[in-house]
Amino acid sequence: MKIKFILFIFIAIWLALLVRVFSLSVESNSYYERLSYNNTIKTEQIAPVRGEIVDINNRPIAINQLGFKIQLAPHLGLKKNLHIFEEEVSTLVKLLPKLDKEKIIKDYKKADSYYNHNFIDIVEFVSYEEIMPVYSILNLRENINIISSPKRYYPYKEVASHSIGYVSRANKSDVEEEKLIELIGYTGKTGIERYYNTYMQGLAGRREIKVNANNQKVEELSIERAVEDRKLTLNIDIELQKYISSLFQNKSGAVIVMGVDGAILSASSFPEYDLNTFVSGISNETWEKLSVSLDKPFTNKLIHGLYPPGSTIKTGLGLIYISSPEIGPNWNTYCTASMPLGQRVFRCWKKDGHGQVEIKKAIRESCDDFFYKGSLKLGIDKMSEGLTRYGLGRKTEVDLPNEFVGTVPSREWKRKKHNQPWYIGETVNTSIGQGDFLTTPMQIARFTALMATGKLPHPHFANMLGFQVVKPRFEDVLDENELKKLPIIQKAMYEVCNAPGGTAVNYVNPKVKIAGKTGTAQVVGIMQNIKNRESEHDMEYYSRSHAWLTTYGPFDNPQYVVLALVEHGGHGGSAAGKIVSDIYDKLLELGYIKQ
Structure with missing residues (x-):
């Protein structure tokens, strides 16, 4: 019996050993084969080369330096x-x-x-x-x-810096957002470089190589090429952009040249800065100098500059007035240069008043009193609804990152923002684009395109992504009655630039007929007891009003919107008239406008 038991134990041990040997040599073969493969085969990712940015004429704007x-x-x-x-x-x-x-x-x-x-x-x-x-x-x-x-390089340096943006070293949050950035090491930080970052950076490739025990390459086994060199073609004409930069020397503000379909030929925020200083890292000295400037060179004023629109909104508000049953196209009033309301007096900009005023004269001569009284007849609810529908106080959806919204004041907005009631004086302030009213230059540019054509475009810098054409997009925001009344507003805008009494007529003289609207956006309030206003040019520079001039042309065949905002420039016509005129002449010279 003992022999049988010993024999059984002996056989059992041998069977267990045989099973283990079988497992190690046969069943685990694939497992150890994979381990062996990993020890000798190394997989590497291949960083893609970032695509270049070119202008509408294929001139390089952002390239890769070898x-x-x-x-x-x-x-x-x-x-x-x-x-x-x-x-x-x-x-x-x-x-x-x-x-x-x-x-x-x-x-x-x-x-x-x-x-x-x-x-x-x-x-x-x-x-x-x-x-x-x-x-x-x-x-x-x-x-x-x-x-x-390769290293990103911007051959035009500071020209269009806020629109183009720059590429710089990626930080931890960039890598967490997208793993490919860890491989590349750089990412788009601002402007178009950031907005189209995913497209331009491409997709990583993959390479398998055989290595020895010292991690030295022995043989390349396979390669999958990176998806790279994705080209981005813009609507921007860099020659036009350079020309506009030369016109805006020693000034702060913004300029936009946009087709009425939303295609942006030029867009600048001033002051500009050299993009190349950010690619490898900016020095503390340069950063300090730029960051403390009161002219805010790092702010993209095209979409992040929030300004009172001033009288530029009188065209759209005028259209709301004449399209409403409360006012209509034939309403007129007498401007005495001031309108008492409760404890306040709301003054017109013209000291002696404008006399009898109807809609065209109100826009042509920018009569504040007409809009004050019209706002009391219409009310803030219809005013804010219409202006928001026309594109103010909401994103334009331009292809730039982190666009600001701005504010079209309303009862609901004030209740949510400040938990306070609405006062009638705020309605009056809103009617001339002051008070809490804030817009961006990009919003005013497409608002002007709406006045020119009856369609609200979405501004866009991109013309082609590779071989894919970027198609214009529009919003139909005007009803049938508004479209019918729009020619009245267009005629008034023509008179602003071409008829006696027009607020821009003495300052614009382009070779093409244009229509437009001036605007003066106050930076500081004027005390009620001050009857004789101080001249803008006698004020401290940073207390002067911002100067707007937004236009479209040619008048009889609208093709382009040209907008200029001169910070602390005073009056829109005098500060921006020559700049806008010179831009239209340049559009004519470059063949964009044909007579």
Whole structure:
């Protein structure tokens, strides 16, 4: 019995051993095969090359400057390898004397660790011209790795800086938002570069290589090319953009030249700044100088500048007036230069008043009193509804990131914002684009296009994404009655620029007939006890009103909107009239307008 038991135990042990051997040699073969594969086959991602941005005539606006990144092998910071590390760094600095030795050492030690087996970036960019004479020497050194690394470059520097935006080093939040950015290292930070970042950065490629025990490449097994070089063509004409920048020297504000279909030929926020200073990182000195400027060069005033629209909204509000049963197209009033209301007196800008005023004269001569009294007849609810429908106080959906909305004041807005009741004096203030009324230049530009054509366009910079054409988009916001009355407003806008008494007639003289509206947006309030206003040019600069002039032309065949906002410029016509006239003449010269 004992022999049988011992024999049973013996057989059982051998069976267990055989099962285990079978499992290890046969069933686990695929598992260990995968481990072996991972030990010898390395998968690398290939960073895509960012697409270029060109203008409507295929002139490069944002390109990739050819250059290289330098890497050092890991673990050279260990005590036993320090002599190798010092030798490699000394060689680099000797061959490329512009390199910062201390920065190289600091960056390397920061990234080096026992757990990192990949080469470490120590120099982000060296130009092609610099590295070519020493490339062969460096490439023979086994601890140094040189890889292609293009750098974003903006050949026109500060021109259209706020519209184009810039690419800069990615931060932690950028990487969390999109993993591909970790591989690329750079991302669009502002403007078009940010809005179209996903499109232009492309998709990563993939490469499988065989490596030895020292992590050295033995053989390339397969490669999947990156999706890259995605070209973005804009509607912008960079020559027109440069010309406008020259007109706005030593001024702050914004200029927009836009087709009535929404295609933006030029859009500038002033002051501008050199985009190239941000690609590799701006110095503290330069940042400090720009950031403390009262002219706010970092603010994209096209979509982030919030200004009282002043009298520019009188065209749209006038259309609401004459289309409403409360007022109608034949209503007129007598302007005495002031309108008492409760404890306040609301004054017209013209000291002696405008006399008898109807809608066309009210717009042509920008009579405040006409709009004051009309607002009391119509009421804030219909005013704010109509102006919002016309595109104010809401996003234009232009292809720029983080567009601001602005404010069209209303009862509901004030209740939500301040939890306070609405007062009738606020209705009167709203009627001339003051009080809490705030708009962006981009909103006023498309509002002007609506007055020109009856359709509200969506502004857009992009003309083509690769070979895909960006089609214009419109909103039909005018009802049948408003469309019928619109020619009255258009005629009044024509008279602003061409008829005696027009607020812009003495300041605009382009070679094409245009229509428009001036606006003066107060920066500081005027005390009730002041009867004789101080001249704008006698005021402190930063207390002067902002000057608007928004136009369209040619009048008989509207094609383009030209808007200029001059911060602290005073009167819209005098501050912006010559700028706008010169832009129309340039459009004629460049062939955009044909006589």
